[in-house]
Structure formats: structure tokens, C-alpha cells
Amino acid sequence: MAKAPAMTRFVVVGIGADGWPGLSGRARDALADAAVVYGSARQVSLIDGHVAGRAVPWTSPMSDHLRDVLADRTEPVVHVLASGDPMFHGIGTTIVNAVGRDRVTVISAPSSVSLAAAELGWDLATTVVVSTVTAPPEAVVPELGDGVRLLVLSRDGSTPAALAALCDDHGFGRTGVTVLENLGGGGQAMRSGTASEWDRTPCAPLNIVALDCRGPSASRAPGLPDGVYVSDGQLTKQTVRALTVSALRPAAGQLLWDVGAGSGSIGIEWLRATRDGRVVAFEADRDRAVTVRRNAERLGVGHRLTLAGSVPQAFAAAPSPDTVFLGGGADRTVLDDAWRALAPGGLIVGNAVAIETQQLFVDAHARLGGSLTRISVERAAPLGTMSAWRPALPIIQWAAVKDAATQEDS
CATH class of the missing domain: 3.40.50.150 (Vaccinia Virus protein VP39)
Structure with missing residues (x-):
């Protein structure tokens, strides 16, 4: 009887906007020896010329493509690129949940919020992080409160304007808004202003928004007016x-x-x-x-x-x-x-x-x-x-x- 193929192992490598130069030696070694590497078209372009194996962009919808990759046993080891820290709102978590921790090796890079906190000088331990990648911008509303610092993961270049409008609408027009674009990459830039006077011009698609909230005190306790x-x-x-x-x-x-x-x-x-x-x-x-x-x-x-x-x-x-x-x-x-x-x-x-x-x-x-x-x-x-x-x-x-x-x- 033919022997059943072994279960595929997955190596998930975090990569920043600075691409190959910003990777650790361990991450470079892992990718250089990879037979196949999956990632977004942008991520795959960052390792072009540095890997001997196949570099395959995700097809749309990505969830279907990923499901097929996780079920395929053709390759003994499959490498997957992730933005920054794969276990922070990343594909690493999805893969671990799907196949189990024992089949996944994760090589992390700094997350976008770590890079943002470093640029802003904010204490990440006391900063609230909200993702609007899969949730609407309104998800920040319960977190608004005078003196609260928020780092918001944006879905796209329109998210900062939407967040500024929400702050203004809920009495937080004096909130300081800082948009950090293309963190860690050659096109890194920063824009700042207040929510009530925010320039609605779209930002770079790859951005994170810092909100230094100024407005009424707020509580999560029940009993709203x-x-x-x-x-x-x-x-x-x-x-x-x-x-x-x-x-x-x-x-x-x-x-x-x-x-x-x-x-x-x-x-x-x-x-x-x-x-x-x-x-x-x-x-x-x-x-x-x-x-x-x-x-x-x-x-x-x-x-x-x-x-x-x-x-x-x-x-x-x-x-x-x-x-x-x-x-x-x-x-x-x-x-x-x-x-x-x-x-x-x-x-x-x-x-x-x-x-x-x-x-x-x-x-x-x-x-x-x-x-x-x-x-x-x-x-x-x-x-x-x-x-x-x-x-x-x-x-x-x-x-x-x-x-x-x-x-x-x-």
C-alpha cells in the first residue's frame, strides 16, 4: 500500500514595507531555501530576485486560495509572507487556527503598531488598538474618551477621513489625528491635524491612524442617556x-x-x-x-x-x-x-x-x-x-x- 503523504508544514514570515533589506538573517535564510512562497502581489514583489523557488501571488478571493493551499500536500514545506507580525491581525493566526500550532513556524517582523508607537513616542502598553480592516470605522466609537490614545489599522486610504469625521460627529473634534503612511518603507510619510479640520484628501492605501482623543469623558458602563x-x-x-x-x-x-x-x-x-x-x-x-x-x-x-x-x-x-x-x-x-x-x-x-x-x-x-x-x-x-x-x-x-x-x- 502506498504511503500517505506527510502533512505539510508552514513557515510564515513577516515582512515590512522595506522588503528584503529589513528581514532578519533567519527570515532571509528561510525564504532563500523555500520551494514555494505565497503572498500578496506587493509582498511577492519585495522578494523578487532573492528566492530560488516559486513566488506565487494570492488570487482573489484570497480566502479560497488560502484554503486550497492549506489542504494541498504536494509540498512538504510551504512558505507564506505576512505583513509585519503574522500573529497580529495577520495570516499567521488564520493558519495556526486551521492546521494547528505544531505545523506552523512563525518568523515575526515588527508590527505596524510597534513601528507607529516608535515614531510617535507612545507607550504601546497603554495604547488601545482597533482594526478597521474587517470592521467598519464606527468600531472606534466605543473606544473614544478624553485622553485615550488609539492606533487604528486602516482598511484603505479613505479610512483616515472617515475616522476624523466620526470623532467630530461624537464630540471629539479637537482630537489630534496623525496618519503614518508606508511605515518602514522608502515612501514613509506622516500627516497631522485635528479631527474637525482634517484634510479629506485620500491617504496612501497602506496607513495607520493615531488618534490622541480630546473630548468628553466616556465610560463603557451601561446606562447611556x-x-x-x-x-x-x-x-x-x-x-x-x-x-x-x-x-x-x-x-x-x-x-x-x-x-x-x-x-x-x-x-x-x-x-x-x-x-x-x-x-x-x-x-x-x-x-x-x-x-x-x-x-x-x-x-x-x-x-x-x-x-x-x-x-x-x-x-x-x-x-x-x-x-x-x-x-x-x-x-x-x-x-x-x-x-x-x-x-x-x-x-x-x-x-x-x-x-x-x-x-x-x-x-x-x-x-x-x-x-x-x-x-x-x-x-x-x-x-x-x-x-x-x-x-x-x-x-x-x-x-x-x-x-x-x-x-x-x-
């Missing part, structure tokens, strides 16, 4: 929203189902509390769904929020949740279907104003356990020439963690 949301009245008010998002315990890498999203405020503030969480917002009303999308995009989390339709029908097509919030329109079927979808250890929280929905959660507490809390909020309001407390409608909040002892399919 009600006025930041567009709403037709279906809005969980500030105080209750802050308590609810806290009860939902936002955590890294988690997925929330926001059932009966309304204006989307609960899911949006849950997303703002974690940099990589995701939300599926279920909203049957089309106008409200548009509002959810609008609010999420303006507040910088739209790229992490997916809209879905009527429940419980839409549950079947959604990924399984780590956390569920039941807002408007919950009934026994919706609650039980959401509970079944929730993984053991997952958390469910429901808010109810109407007596019928409150009773639903009282019954759920008896069947499934957890806790019941009655939230009552009063605000001072004019009463003639004086003031009095005006109570809002009380809310019953049910919260429960699903474990092996409380898994009920009824």
Missing part, C-alpha cells in the same frame, strides 16, 4: 437598562440573544461592555429593526450585531446563545424555546411590565429557579410650585442560570 437612542417609545429607560445589562453579565467572547429588541438598547450596551461579544437581536417589526440597526451603527457596535425576525420561528436559524434577554412580547413558548437553546451554564434574564408577563416570569421562577427582583424607579417632577416623586411602572426581573438540575424541556 436615553437621548442617544432613536426610538418610537420602545426603549428600556436608563436606570432599568443599567441594572438589566449588569444582570446580563457581559463577558468576553459571549453571544447574547436580545429577544424583542425594540430600539436595541439592551443588546447595544451589552456589546459596548465587551470588545468581542456578539448579539442576535430578534425584532419582528421591520421599522423597529431598522431603528436597531441605526442605533447599533451609530454607537459603534453594528458589525457585531445580527438582526433576526419573529420568535420563536427565528430561533432555529440563530447560533446557540450563552446569554438570553427576554424583553417585549415574551410568552411561554418563546421562554421555553429560548431556555432549551441556552447551553448549560448559560444565563437568562427577563423584564416584565405587564401583569401577564410578570406572571409568566413568576411561574418560570417556580419551574426553573433563579431569582425574582421587583424594580421600582421614581423621579422628581414638578408639582405646582414644588416637586414630587413620580413613580414609573414597576418591573419584575427574573434571572436564572441553566444547569444540569434545571434543564426542563416542557
Whole structure:
């Protein structure tokens, strides 16, 4: 019987804009002995004449070409070029995740943010890094805050102008904007200004943007003012929203189902509390769904929020949740279907104003356990020439963690 071919090993080499001269001796030796080297057309041009093997540019779409390369066992060793540090928003991470750490050797070069921090004299350990390569420019919005320093990886030459406009739109017009173009290469250049007066002329496609934020103080804590949301009245008010998002315990890498999203405020503030969480917002009303999308995009989390339709029908097509919030329109079927979808250890929280929905959660507490809390909020309001407390409608909040002892399919 013929022996099966050995698994291909991959050597991922980081390369800067300065090309071959900027590579370490180890990187040069690895590439010089390579039988085949894959990279972007720009990267391949940087090693032209220095490698004896084949240098192959990625075809479009690159993801398909890379998948074919990872599956091919023709070559015992395949070399791949990456921009800067392959493990910093780079192809090195993709390859390691696909084939396993034991089949990948990574030879790093300085990342773009390391080069930028060196040019600016910024402490990289206290600088926030945001990528808009795969996310929209709005992804910077939750990070804006007075005194915060951001390094933003640009998608293309139009990104700096988009970032400056966002800063200005959110009250950060005095923010210092510095664009570092072609870092490490012969065409390296730097442009500076303020967000409100930024020159909209496109920059070089290869750039990184430094934002030295000047504007209002900001917090990721839940409880944004009600006025930041567009709403037709279906809005969980500030105080209750802050308590609810806290009860939902936002955590890294988690997925929330926001059932009966309304204006989307609960899911949006849950997303703002974690940099990589995701939300599926279920909203049957089309106008409200548009509002959810609008609010999420303006507040910088739209790229992490997916809209879905009527429940419980839409549950079947959604990924399984780590956390569920039941807002408007919950009934026994919706609650039980959401509970079944929730993984053991997952958390469910429901808010109810109407007596019928409150009773639903009282019954759920008896069947499934957890806790019941009655939230009552009063605000001072004019009463003639004086003031009095005006109570809002009380809310019953049910919260429960699903474990092996409380898994009920009824």
C-alpha cells in the first residue's frame, strides 16, 4: 500500500514595507531555501530576485486560495509572507487556527503598531488598538474618551477621513489625528491635524491612524442617556437598562440573544461592555429593526450585531446563545424555546411590565429557579410650585442560570 503523504508544514514570515533589506538573517535564510512562497502581489514583489523557488501571488478571493493551499500536500514545506507580525491581525493566526500550532513556524517582523508607537513616542502598553480592516470605522466609537490614545489599522486610504469625521460627529473634534503612511518603507510619510479640520484628501492605501482623543469623558458602563437612542417609545429607560445589562453579565467572547429588541438598547450596551461579544437581536417589526440597526451603527457596535425576525420561528436559524434577554412580547413558548437553546451554564434574564408577563416570569421562577427582583424607579417632577416623586411602572426581573438540575424541556 502506498504511503500517505506527510502533512505539510508552514513557515510564515513577516515582512515590512522595506522588503528584503529589513528581514532578519533567519527570515532571509528561510525564504532563500523555500520551494514555494505565497503572498500578496506587493509582498511577492519585495522578494523578487532573492528566492530560488516559486513566488506565487494570492488570487482573489484570497480566502479560497488560502484554503486550497492549506489542504494541498504536494509540498512538504510551504512558505507564506505576512505583513509585519503574522500573529497580529495577520495570516499567521488564520493558519495556526486551521492546521494547528505544531505545523506552523512563525518568523515575526515588527508590527505596524510597534513601528507607529516608535515614531510617535507612545507607550504601546497603554495604547488601545482597533482594526478597521474587517470592521467598519464606527468600531472606534466605543473606544473614544478624553485622553485615550488609539492606533487604528486602516482598511484603505479613505479610512483616515472617515475616522476624523466620526470623532467630530461624537464630540471629539479637537482630537489630534496623525496618519503614518508606508511605515518602514522608502515612501514613509506622516500627516497631522485635528479631527474637525482634517484634510479629506485620500491617504496612501497602506496607513495607520493615531488618534490622541480630546473630548468628553466616556465610560463603557451601561446606562447611556436615553437621548442617544432613536426610538418610537420602545426603549428600556436608563436606570432599568443599567441594572438589566449588569444582570446580563457581559463577558468576553459571549453571544447574547436580545429577544424583542425594540430600539436595541439592551443588546447595544451589552456589546459596548465587551470588545468581542456578539448579539442576535430578534425584532419582528421591520421599522423597529431598522431603528436597531441605526442605533447599533451609530454607537459603534453594528458589525457585531445580527438582526433576526419573529420568535420563536427565528430561533432555529440563530447560533446557540450563552446569554438570553427576554424583553417585549415574551410568552411561554418563546421562554421555553429560548431556555432549551441556552447551553448549560448559560444565563437568562427577563423584564416584565405587564401583569401577564410578570406572571409568566413568576411561574418560570417556580419551574426553573433563579431569582425574582421587583424594580421600582421614581423621579422628581414638578408639582405646582414644588416637586414630587413620580413613580414609573414597576418591573419584575427574573434571572436564572441553566444547569444540569434545571434543564426542563416542557
